[in-house]
Amino acid sequence: MAKISFSIIALGISLLLLETGAQNPKKRLATSKPPKGQCCDEVRSLKVQVANLTSLLAELSQKQKTDMKNVFRQILELDKQDQQLEGRVTEAESKYSEINNRVEIMQLQTLQSATQTSSDAIYDCASLYGKSYRISGEYKLPKDEFLGAPELSVYCDMETNGGGWTLIQRRKIGLTSFSRDWKQYKNGFGSIRGDFWLGNDHIYRLTRQPSTLRIELEDWEGQTRYAEYGFFTVGNELNSYKLLIANYSGNAGDSLRYHNNTNFSTMNRDNDKCVDDCAALRKGGYWYNCCTDSNLNGVFHRYGAHTRSAEGITWYAWHGPNYSLKRVEMKVRPVGFQP
Ligand SMILES: *[C@@H]1O[C@H](CO)[C@@H](O)[C@H](O)[C@H]1NC(C)=O
Ligand SMILES: *[C@@H]1O[C@H](CO)[C@@H](O)[C@H](O)[C@H]1NC(C)=O
Ligand SMILES: *[C@@H]1O[C@H](CO)[C@@H](O)[C@H](O)[C@H]1NC(C)=O
Numbered sequence: 001m002a003k004i005s006f007s008i009i010a011l012g013i014s015l016l017l018l019e020t021g022a023q024n025p026k027k028r029l030a031t032s033k034p035p036k037g038q039c040c041d042e043v044r045s046l047k048v049q050v051a052n053l054t055s056l057l058a059e060l061s062q063k064q065k066t067d068m069k070n071v072f073r074q075i076l077e078l079d080k081q082d083q084q085l086e087g088r089v090t091e092a093e094s095k096y097s098e099i100n101n102r103v104e105i106m107q108l109q110t111l112q113s114a115t116q117t118s119s120d121a122i123y124d125c126a127s128l129y130g131k132s133y134r135i136s137g138e139y140k141l142p143k144d145e146f147l148g149a150p151e152l153s154v155y156c157d158m159e160t161n162g163g164g165w166t167l168i169q170r171r172k173i174g175l176t177s178f179s180r181d182w183k184q185y186k187n188g189f190g191s192i193r194g195d196f197w198l199g200n201d202h203i204y205r206l207t208r209q210p211s212t213l214r215i216e217l218e219d220w221e222g223q224t225r226y227a228e229y230g231f232f233t234v235g236n237e238l239n240s241y242k243l244l245i246a247n248y249s250g251n252a253g254d255s256l257r258y259h260n261n262t263n264f265s266t267m268n269r270d271n272d273k274c275v276d277d278c279a280a281l282r283k284g285g286y287w288y289n290c291c292t293d294s295n296l297n298g299v300f301h302r303y304g305a306h307t308r309s310a311e312g313i314t315w316y317a318w319h320g321p322n323y324s325l326k327r328v329e330m331k332v333r334p335v336g337f338q339p
């Protein structure tokens, strides 16, 4: 105990000594008055050093600033290149669809002459496939007297897994909003060669015959997956376009099962099984349960923003709830279709 107190006192004294010692040089400078030249040389050299250090610091911070500026400039430059690239892609896409359009007009002309001479009804792309139309593209289905349905433009996929598919939905460009009201989802919207919803009335019409649904998905890394339902039908408007699916197969996982047996909801018609208003929350029209295990009519998010939101184009079984997919196609064809 005593020893420790002694050491503390000793420490205190040495600190004191140090403190006074530190003042010594100044005192010495002040009192012993060395030759004027020496003093001033020392001070001057100190001043030069300080000045040098100060300017060095200024230089460094200036350099840092310009470095930051350069980094920012590079980021802006990259951003601009990205936008230009995107612009070129859009341009190419529209040129492609122009050419496609011309091919399709020829297909339509052929089709019109074919329907005039044929007695078989044309219900969908599978019927067209049966009449030897093998080019994927836009076709016009004749009006359906029995249902009183008008003629309908559709996009036929005549290649995937045997062909004969009628597309009911596509997401790929991202400029068409899918946050729409009941009437728009009923009648359909968008462009048949771009992003569109065919329309619940038309989907009802197509699935009056036993139908298969195929969903194709692509992510931003370029990978693809699919989900197929051997049984798929939606009710009519009186039944709120209620979804029924069965017999899943595929490699994307079954993220539509959760939506089975639910009515269709839009932002102005809340038919979900939830306190929340799912269609408003998820910004789409869909068979919301409470709310989603998939949301194929959600918001299109571009590369970079696609992992950050819950209202994107999602398929939970593949990429979880916050990954918005790059491309989606939903297509139907009759059960028992033979290529
Ligand atoms: C101060 O900088 C100058 C040039 O930058 C150099 O020549 C000089 O030696 C430096 N002086 C000291 C004391 O560092
Ligand atoms: C599901 O597939 C099985 C076996 O092919 C078939 O017997 C059954 O009818 C299908 N279910 C529906 C609802 O189509
Ligand atoms: C679905 O809609 C129908 C009528 O459109 C209604 O009778 C039924 O209760 C609804 N089902 C649910 C789960 O909301």
Ligand SMILES: *[C@@H]1O[C@H](CO)[C@@H](O)[C@H](O)[C@H]1NC(C)=O
Residues within 6 Å of the ligand: 244, 245, 246, 247, 248, 257, 260, 261
């Ligand atoms: C969807 O619901 C129907 C009717 O309740 C049922 O027969 C069918 O198996 C269900 N589908 C799935 C994938 O669970």
Ligand SMILES: *[C@@H]1O[C@H](CO)[C@@H](O)[C@H](O)[C@H]1NC(C)=O
Residues within 6 Å of the ligand: 308, 310, 320, 321, 322
């Ligand atoms: C999805 O995002 C929400 C909100 O940002 C977050 O709470 C949740 O943990 C995320 N889920 C996954 C699986 O990343």
